[in-house]
Amino acid sequence: MADKKWQEVGYPARLEERLPDDVVRCHLSPRNCRIRPGQHGFCMVRANRDGRLVSLNYGRSVHATEETIETEAVFHYEPGARILSMGNIGCMLNCDYCHNWKTSQARYVEDKDVYYYTPEQVVDIAKRHNISVISWTYNDPVVWHEFVVETAALAKEAGIVNLYKSAFFISEEAIDELIPVIDIFSVSIKSIDPKYYRKITKGWLEPVLDGTAKVYQAGKHVEVSTLMVTDLSDNEKTAHDIGAFVLDRLGPEVPTHYVRFHPDYKMTNTIRTPIDRLEAARRVGLDMGLRHVYLGNVYDTESTNTRCHSCGELQITRYGLNANILAVNEQGKCTKCGADANIKRIPGGVATQSTVAELPAAADLETATFDWYGDVRALHVQIRNDGTETQRIYHRRNRGTGGTPWTVLELQPKESYRFIAAKSSLDERGVAVAVPPTCTSSLHQVFDRAHFPTTEADSGSLNADVTPLPLFEARG
Numbered sequence: 482m483a484d485k486k487w488q489e490v491g492y493p494a495r496l497e498e499r500l501p502d503d504v505v506r507c508h509l510s511p512r513n514c515r516i517r518p519g520q521h522g523f524c525m526v527r528a529n530r531d532g533r534l535v536s537l538n539y540g541r542s543v544h545a546t547e548e549t550i551e552t553e554a555v556f557h558y559e560p561g562a563r564i565l566s567m568g569n570i571g572c573m574l575n576c577d578y579c580h581n582w583k584t585s586q587a588r589y590v591e592d593k594d595v596y597y598y599t600p601e602q603v604v605d606i607a608k609r610h611n612i613s614v615i616s617w618t619y620n621d622p623v624v625w626h627e628f629v630v631e632t633a634a635l636a637k638e639a640g641i642v643n644l645y646k647s648a649f650f651i652s653e654e655a656i657d658e659l660i661p662v663i664d665i666f667s668v669s670i671k672s673i674d675p676k677y678y679r680k681i682t683k684g685w686l687e688p689v690l691d692g693t694a695k696v697y698q699a700g701k702h703v704e705v706s707t708l709m710v711t712d713l714s715d716n717e718k719t720a721h722d723i724g725a726f727v728l729d730r731l732g733p734e735v736p737t738h739y740v741r742f743h744p745d746y747k748m749t750n751t752i753r754t755p756i757d758r759l760e761a762a763r764r765v766g767l768d769m770g771l772r773h774v775y776l777g778n779v780y781d782t783e784s785t786n787t788r789c790h791s792c793g794e795l796q797i798t799r800y801g802l803n804a805n806i807l808a809v810n811e812q813g814k815c816t817k818c819g820a821d822a823n824i825k826r827i828p829g830g831v832a833t834q835s836t837v838a839e840l841p842a843a844a845d846l847e848t849a850t851f852d853w854y855g856d857v858r859a860l861h862v863q864i865r866n867d868g869t870e871t872q873r874i875y876h877r878r879n880r881g882t883g884g885t886p887w888t889v890l891e892l893q894p895k896e897s898y899r900f901i902a903a904k905s906s907l908d909e910r911g912v913a914v915a916v917p918p919t920c921t922s923s924l925h926q927v928f929d930r931a932h933f934p935t936t937e938a939d940s941g942s943l944n945a946d947v948t949p950l951p952l953f954e955a956r957g
């Protein structure tokens with residue numbers, strides 16, 4: 482039996498209703514689970530301990546990971562910004578195709594997969610690495626509400642933007658607690674068909690739509706994405722119904738993403754969404770009057786770029802999870818015609834990372850390389866400094882024309898850091914990472930965006946999992 486000590490300590494939960502006989506009701510998600518002493522709710526991470534509702538995942542997380550804001554289906558808020566992604570354990574839904582089922586379904590989570598953070602540590606990581614946005618993401622942030630609310634408030638005080646990437650099956654009371662601290666909501670709406678929600682997600686539709694409209698009306702930056710599941714929802718009707726919701730209850734400027742699916746979890750007996758169906762969905766959205774319609778998890782297509790909705794100027798090019806701003810000024814306006822690009826910029830911009838042209842000759846560095854292949858075009862690189870002094874590690878892209886400059890990353894003694902390296906151009910062959918002897922590193926293949934790979938090297942496949950395994954450990 483795998484160790485599951487992470488569940489042992491409960492943290493006082495918000496949105497608790499106390500009922501007779503030490504029963505509690507949870508008001509965090511629309512399920513409103515009624516929980517008897519010693520039992521837990523549907524999400525498996527909120528429980529009744531001695532007649533009180535507790536959170537079992539407060540500060541218990543997957544590894545904090547530096548990514549780009551495009552990873553979160555956010556294309557219109559400081560494009561290309563580095564973000565610190567924080568994911569946790571559990572979910573208030575159980576979608577048949579979940580890409581993060583190893584963390585969203587708490588029964589699969591073992592102690593070896595769990596990292597512990599305090600709110601102060603999360604903010605400290607973001608500040609030390611000059612990251613302007615914290616993203617609450619992966620499995621689903623709804624189910625570690627207490628940790629999100631407390632940490633996001635601390636981050637906001639430090640001038641950091643908070644992004645909430647969620648399926649948004651959440652109660653109105655919980656949304657009221659998020660609105661003061663969250664700046665960006667990236668909402669994954671699975672379908673507009675109530676039957677689809679009941680059958681595929683085990684949740685229901687109305688709270689998702691109402692919640693999305695509520696945060697939009699509160700003036701938050703909202704983007705909507707829909708996973709176009711092969712032969713299930715990758716059709717023009719889904720594209721139309723999602724577009725109609727955005728136009729009716731949000732606004733035409735709200736970016737709308739139709740996202741490519743890959744087989745996973747209980748839905749492995751199928752194929753990735755055909756690209757022509759995605760392109761057809763995008764045309765439906767544009768023809769309806771949506772200003773910004775994108776495809777997700779696709780490469781080598783115009784359908785990830787941004788053009789001015791007024792003059793047609795190419796404003797932002799994207800390749801995978803990377804963005805290049807061409808024609809949007811610091812006020813978020815088109816540099817050609819002056820129209821509002823519907824793009825929010827972070828005042829003062831975001832910090833760039835320091836680079837060097839060559840690796841320092843005196844450093845005793847070991848270099849690992851990884852070449853992109855097939856559908857694997859992104860990696861998580863995890864590095865730990867086991868030494869007693871601050872260490873510098875280096876990483877760069879290998880192109881057909883040679884390597885780009887090395888990006889420098891400083892790690893404090895005993896610090897463990899994880900970041901994404903994602904293919905950024907057609908001619909990019911792969912990435913290289915150079916680490917000093919006191920550091921250990923591992924590479925984990927990422928399959929599509931907002932996927933957090935957990936599998937350890939040598940552990941093999943847990944069951945019918947099709948997510949890629951770590952390829953190798955650069956150092957043991």
Ligand code: SF4
Pocket residue numbers: 507508509510511512513514521522523524525526527572573624
């Ligand atoms: S968050 Fe939702 S699923 Fe979890 S205990 Fe509360 S009401 Fe139930």
